[in-house]
Amino acid sequence: MADVAISPPAVHRPVTTEPRAARIVLIAVAVLFLAFFLLLPLVVVFVEALGAGIGTYWKALVDKDALAAIRLTLLVAAIAVPANLVFGVAASWLIAKFEFRGKSVLTTLIDLPFSVSPVTSGLIYVLVFGAQGLLGPWLAAHGVKIIFAVPGIVLATIFVTFPFVARELIPIMQDQGTEDEEAAASLGAHGLTTFFRVTLPNIKWALLYGVLLCNARAMGEFGAVSVVSGKIRGQTNTMPLQVEILYNEYSYVAAFAVASLLALLALVTLAVKSFLEWRYAGELAAQRRH
Amino acid sequence: MTRHTRLRSLAFAFGLAAFGLAGGASAADVSxxxxxxDPTRELYKAYDEAFAAYWKEKTGDTVTVEQSHGxxxxxxxxxxxxxxxxxxxxALESDIDAIAANGGKVRKDWKGQFPDDSAPYTSTIVFLVRAGNPKGIKDWDDLVKPGIQVITPNPKTSGGARWNYLAAWAYANAHDGNDEAKTREFVTALYKNVPVLDTGARGxxxxxxxxxxxDVLLAWENEAFLALNELGPDKFEIVVPSLSIKAVPPVAIVDANVDQKGTRKVAEEYLNYLYSDVGQKIIAKNYYRPIKPEAADPADLKRFVEVKLVTIDDPQFGGxxxxxxxxxxxxxxxxxxxKPSK
Amino acid sequence: MAGAPSLALRKPSVIPGFGLTLGFVLTYLGLVVLIPLAALVLKTAGLGWSGFLAIASDERTIAALWLSFSLSLVAAAINAVFGLVIAWVLVRYRFPGRRILDAMVDLPFALPTAVAGIALTALYAPNGWVGQYLEPLGIKVAYTPLGILVALVFIGIPFVVRTVQPVIEDLDSEVQEAAATLGATRLDTLARIVLPTLIPALLTGFALALARAVGEYGSVIFIAGNIPYVSEIAPLLIVVKLTEYNYAGATAIATLMLLISFALLLAINLLQAWSRRGFDRG
Structure with missing residues (x-):
């Protein structure tokens, strides 16, 4: 198996690794921690979902409202992720390639949505677009629906997934410095050409990883979406909201079935990422040496 | 799937959503x-079907009733x-009052729009205890005993929880001879026995x-019956206290919205039909107390236990x-x- | 503000796109994040100072904020320690199942918080898989502040692992070898050479985990007891105020949380910039 890390297997360099006993203890700590905090909740989801047999599981998934929720979730992610992708690339270019005043404030502002409670994220859009909000009366007069409709859900999702791509790209692009781009620019390359030919090949893995995470979070967001959704069955319920609704209807199996789809999605995301890392390990290692 | 077809199916999904939100295309279809x-999910699931059938027969139009619960x-x-x-x-009159007061989408005198103060069904608050009633819980004063754990949602976020709270208040008030300080003490002691305040009745x-x-769950009567049926009749039993409150969940037309959408007629008929014999029967079947018991199935009525009920308009509350x-x-x-005592 | 202080807006550079990206980033940031957040501040400003202070100094608000921020700090600290160990193990050691473990770290990013909350509650309730063994020991997790901590640790762990991991991968083994050749013990090398290099990334991870934990609602709400003054988190208080149509109160608490978070993040960002300069380039 090809590995990502640069350091060759530990046996060859005893001076730069820990004693065997320490390694075992550390591995045990890591494995136990992850098993307890991450694996166990995941197992619960699948055990509960399949507890009543595969037939019940399948029935829960092809339910009309569940399918509507799946469609809506896909739609929302299909809008929110590309939007944040473009933003993330632009923001990281700006922050990594230029020195300007207020940069650290800008970086903090980009991180800000991470620290805004999902509840608040929903609330702010209600304050702007709600019937009692700043733009509410104007929107109502023109028949534009944002809150309690798809646009509101998309906006709230964009907000909560805002920093993901930028967060992944900024450190990588900072590490790579500006020499390559400066060289390209002084040779007269066009800005976009420079980006696609010089920068993109260096950042594509981070970019992909950012997109995967952004997508996973976009599909899984609960708090913010629940404030702006209105919870109309079959219309404005995303998958996480559908999970809550089913749970509240004492349909625990169905709730966990939909939840398991989301968990499955999480696993597929992670599998894709791991596969790509494995497939292109050589390239990645070379890139890290820059 | 290629990227292209996926995009197309997404566009299709978007179209569907827009279609649904626009409220239907043909004139004969109305939504x-x-x-x-929260606890009306099962009731309205059954009722919406009955109403759609009735409306189809009466007008030839197809009505789709969308539901939102929370x-x-x-x-x-x-x-x-x-x-x-x-x-x-x-769940509460005051919630509809709030809609009327904030933005005026519901008219101020909404309560007079439908019979019986716009409340086609009522309910009450009962106890759900574990099978065999191991802690011997019979009445409200058992709930304040040390070591008893009471489960009730947060009255700040749940309508049912307010009825729970008021029922306890009414009981204490009756036993303390209208002494507010003592009643407060009782209710305080009760909430000191609550280990979890969920945000909703279902939680x-x-x-x-x-x-x-x-050890005991304070619940809507309909919720208690439903939990009994859904989650295991052999695991829990219902205890009816000596005194409870008449819980009145009201209904109303949202005037601003029906006038904008042109759905007033069907919306009014939707609420009116709740008072019909068919509506009342469905109500009783779903464990709500019908306002016209004579229309309901006697077998359904038999499930409701006779209990002394205080109303919200009682002088101790005043509406x-x-x-x-x-x-x-x-x-x-x-x-x-x-508030932590200092 | 980074770099040498200068009066110019930016240092000159031959790389194109400054104006374009700055314009786009500011517009997008403004429309999606800043204007809606300004609406929040505006709504809060409507309260006036005295109204805002009344809510901010309300005992219950303080109790909720204290609970949220203190538990988040503890959770972020736990995540910093274990996240570092996990990242180290994943990068430096080879053992069966390492890749699966590595992939699993991202799970909390991807698993919807409501699902996580339900699953964690199912695990740690007194009759749950884990809870039933803790109950006889007198340890209550679900419906106590400890339960909140578990949920916050769950959602925060990938932030630390994923920010520290690449730095460990890039660690310069030559310096370590040199130190070892010069007679430094492994522990010395770790403490004096390795750890300082990791600190900026560790701080970032800590900050992100903290920021995420402070606002978390979906997973916490199921496992917390939600008892006022004991296990009521600040986001829940916002929801409570909202259902009371108390927009002013809700926005005031949201603004308070935002201010504290922003201050913490900015402090950590500056600390990080400082430590990066100190250790990397210095």
Missing amino acids: ILNVSY GSGGQARAVIDGLPADVVTL STTTFAQRGIG WAKVQPAHFADGGIFDQIY
Whole structure:
């Protein structure tokens, strides 16, 4: 198996690794921690979902409202992720390639949505677009629906997934410095050409990883979406909201079935990422040496 | 799937959503939205079907009733903020009053629009205990005993929880001879025995039934019956206290929305039909107390136990307009219960 | 503000796109994040100072904020320690199942918080898989502040692992070898050479985990007891105020949380910039 890390297997360099006993203890700590905090909740989801047999599981998934929720979730992610992708690339270019005043404030502002409670994220859009909000009366007069409709859900999702791509790209692009781009620019390359030919090949893995995470979070967001959704069955319920609704209807199996789809999605995301890392390990290692 | 077809299917999904939100294409198809609270899911699932059949027969039109369920207060807030409800069927009068007061989407005199103060069904608060009633819980004063764990949702976020709170208050008030200080003490002691305050009635039922927390669950009567049926008749039993409250969940037309959408006629008929024999039968079947018991199936009625009920208009409460600010507003009596004593 | 202080807006550079990206980033940031957040501040400003202070100094608000921020700090600290160990193990050691473990770290990013909350409650309730063994020991997790901590640790762990991991991968083994050749013990090398290099990334991870934990609602709400003054988190208080149609109160608490978070993040960002300069380039 090809590995990502640069350091060759530990046996060859005893001076730069820990004693065997320490390694075992550390591995045990890591494995136990992850098993307890991450694996166990995941197992619960699948055990509960399949507890009543595969037939019940399948029935829960092809339910009309569940399918509507799946469609809506896909739609929302299909809008929110590309939007944040473009933003993330632009923001990281700006922050990594230029020195300007207020940069650290800008970086903090980009991180800000991470620290805004999902509840608040929903609330702010209600304050702007709600019937009692700043733009509410104007929107109502023109028949534009944002809150309690798809646009509101998309906006709230964009907000909560805002920093993901930028967060992944900024450190990588900072590490790579500006020499390559400066060289390209002084040779007269066009800005976009420079980006696609010089920068993109260096950042594509981070970019992909950012997109995967952004997508996973976009599909899984609960708090913010629940404030702006209105919870109309079959219309404005995303998958996480559908999970809550089913749970509240004492349909625990169905709730966990939909939840398991989301968990499955999480696993597929992670599998894709791991596969790509494995497939292109050589390239990645070379890139890290820059 | 290629990227292209996926995009197309997404566009299709978007189209579907837009189609649904626009409320149907042909003139004969009409769609209304009923914004309701948590425990009415099963009731309205059954009722919406019956109403659609009735409406089809009467007018030849197809009506689709969309449902939205959630905590009563949160649902009212959503309607205030623009959720396009045609009708609201909430847990508390004060929640509909709030819609009327904030933005005026419901007229101020909504209570007079339908018979019986716009309440086609009532319910009450009962106890759900574990099978065999191991802690011997019979009445409200058993709930304040040390070591008893009571499960009830947060009255701030749940309509049902307010009825729970008021029922306890009414009992204490009757036993203390209208001494407010003592009544407060009683209710405070009760809430000191609450280990979890869920945000909604359904959350509390799950905490009690699935997580095994607590000795007694305070619940809507309909909720208790439903939990019994759904989660195991052999695991729980219902205890009816000596005195409880007449819980009145009202309904109303959201005037601003039906006038904008042109759905007033069907929305009004939707609420009116709740008072019909068919409606009342469905109501009783779903464990709500029908306003016209004569229309309901006697077998369904037999399930309701005779209990002395205090109403919200009783002098000790003086109606929702008084109860809401005094007990549940910011810094009201309920908030004071949790204030750490200094 | 980074770099040498200068009066110019930016240092000159031959790389194109400054104006374009700055314009786009500011517009997008403004429309999606800043204007809606300004609406929040505006709504809060409507309260006036005295109204805002009344809510901010309310005992219950303080109790909720204290609970949220203190538990988040503890959770972020736990995540910093274990996240570092996990990242170290994943990068430096080879053992069966390492890749699966590595992939699993991202799970909390991807698993919807409501699902996580339900699953964690199912695990740690007194009749749950884990809870039933803790109950006889007198340890209550679900419906106590400890339960909140578990949920916050769950959602925060990938932030630390994923920010520290690449730095460990890039660690310069030559310096370590040199130190070892010069007679430094492994522990010395770790403490004096390795750890300082990791600190900026560790700080970032800590900050992100903290920021995420402070606002978390979906997973916490199921496992917390939600008892005022004991296990009521600040986001829940916002929801409570909202259902009371108390927009002013809700926005005031949201603004308070935002201010504290922003201050913490900015402090950590500056600390990080400082430590990066100190250790990397210095």
